[in-house]
Amino acid sequence: MSPLIERKSGKRTAILIETVDAGSMAATEARLDAAQKQWLAATGFRPVPGALALLPGVDGVARVLVGADRHLPMAALGALPYRLPEGVYELAAEGVVDDRDLAALGWALGAYRFDRYRAAERKPAQLVVSPSTLRALAPVIAATTQVRNLVNTPTEDMGPEHLAQAIREHAEEHKAKVREWVGDELLEGNFPTIHAVGRASHRPPRLIELTWGKASNPKLVLIGKGVCFDTGGLDIKPSDGMRWMKKDMGGAAHAIALAGLVMAAKLPVRLTLLVPAVENAISGNAMRPGDVIRTRAGHTVEVDNTDAEGRLVLCDALAFAAEQSPDLIVDFATLTGAARVALGPELPALFTNRDTLADHVLGAADVVHDPLWRLPLWRPYRRMLESYVADFANAGPSRHAGAVTAALYLERFVPDSQNWMHLDTYSWNDGDRPAHPRGGEAQGLRAFFRFLSERYA
Known part of the structure; x- marks a missing residue:
């Protein structure tokens, strides 16, 4: 059942929801009857964000008051689909x-539940919106739902082959082309780091490529880290660090969903989607600390830590993308815990080699209330990735600036002349917040879609 329904002409049957704060409460109370004022006083309602009051009427609930922060519109209704009784409501x-x-978008995103393995306890309340609002929001809601569903699905049902299937479904819908390199085909195609990370799994690693659009349009490449599960490899994670590693393909989920939005909107671009999809597993042929890999770009990389695998699968994809000399490369990855330490779970870290790109996407993020925060590509920190046997290492002994050094590693595979953006995203909600239920999350998806829509309008 859709949480948003289209407003029809004729008699109004929906229960109205009014957002209130301390500054507006006096005017609101002036419009209430005596019984409703008494009810508010008896229930102790205060107009703080999240507070809820169902005002009685002759035939049941007459109106809903909800405390809201006018500066946080996404959160205003984001908890109501399951706090309110089932029924039809309108702002x-x-x-x-x-x-x-x-x-309305907050309402719809708050109504999400992952029900693949357990039925939802109830249906969400529904919100009446205008036809134009429904048309505008439907693609974004669908894309966000796809990210959440992909991330929430456990690896048993979300391996590299399942990511490939999700891409093929987009390709079928939008008449795009898909090509794959699977298993040892990665070595034949010169994608050695993707192969090295994924070869220890019983599921062969793969690189999935989708192409769409007219060749004469500006080239756009989207890349998503598709590590479907990350044990850490031989540098194995402790149990608490491994518990939620089904979400380590969150970057791929973002790139896949964003590609779907680009194609659905028919943006005038020549789109390439690249998803290196692997499991970082442990077996007799797993890559070892100290191994040296010659990457697609020709750089030799010493494996300092097998748990810094995301940058390894991305670097071959970045090199491949750069060979096409596109207008823009954007990669998404659940890359570092250091980004979470620096910015917390709700704020993805943005890196780019162009100030103008940063300004544009951060402006778009502000407009759609999908926050990002830029961190620097501080090149003196490249010394933290030095190796005495290879051109550089994939990690180093220092725990300082981990998100920065990971981005600097990726930057080595992007030519100076190439426009490039990298988003280090958590892709996860540790608990429930209005519009953001616990589990997989789209972070930066709406910001980047608006940015791309403006750039290629």
Whole structure:
């Protein structure tokens, strides 16, 4: 059942929801009858974000008041689909939240539940919206749902072959082409680091390529880290660090969903989607600390730590993308815990080699309330990845600036002349927040879609 339904002409049957704060509460109370005022007083309602009051009427609930922060429209209604009784609701004309589309998007995203293995306990309440709002939000809701579903699905049902299937489904819908290099075909195609990371799994590693659009349009390459499960390899993670590593393909989920949005919107680009999809497993042929790999770009890389595998699968994909001299390369990856330490779980770390790109995407992020934060490519820290036997290492002994050094590693595979952006995203909610239920999450998806829509309008 869709959490958003289209407003029909005729008699209004939905229960109205009014967003309130301390500044608007007096005016709101002035419009209530005596019984409703008494009810508010008896329940102790205060107009703070998240507070909820169901005002009684002759035939049941007459109106809903919800405390909201006018600066956070996504959160205003984001917890209501399951806090309110099942039924049909509509945002009142009165209220402190001005952006009704973002409020409706928060409602829809808050109604999400991952029900593949367990049925939902109830259906969400529904919100009536205008036809234009429904048309505008439907693709973004579908893309966000895809990211969440892909990340939430355990690796048993979300291995490299399943990521390939998700890409093929987009290709079929939008008449795109798909090519794959699987197992030892990666060595034949000169993708040695992708092969090295994934060869120890019973599921062969692969690189999946989707291409779409007219060859005459500007070239756009989207890359997503598709590590479907990360044991850490021989540098094995402790149990608490491994527990949620089904989400280590969150970058691939973002890139796949964003590619779907680009194609659905028919942006005038020549799109390439690249997803290196692997499991970082342990067996007799697993890569070892101290191994040296000659990458597609020709650089030799010493494996300092087998748990720094994401940058290894990405570097061959980046080199392959750069060979096409596109207008822009964007990669998404659940790359480092250091980014979470620096910025927390809700704020993805943005790196780019162009200030103008940073300014543009950060502006887009502000407009759609999909936050990003730029961190620097501080090149003096390249010394932290020095190797005495290879051109450089994939990690180093220092625990300082881990997100920066990971981005600097990736930058080595991007020519100076190439426009490039890298998003280090958590792709996960550790707990429930309004519009953001626990589990897999799309972070930066809406920001980058708006940015690309503006760049290639």
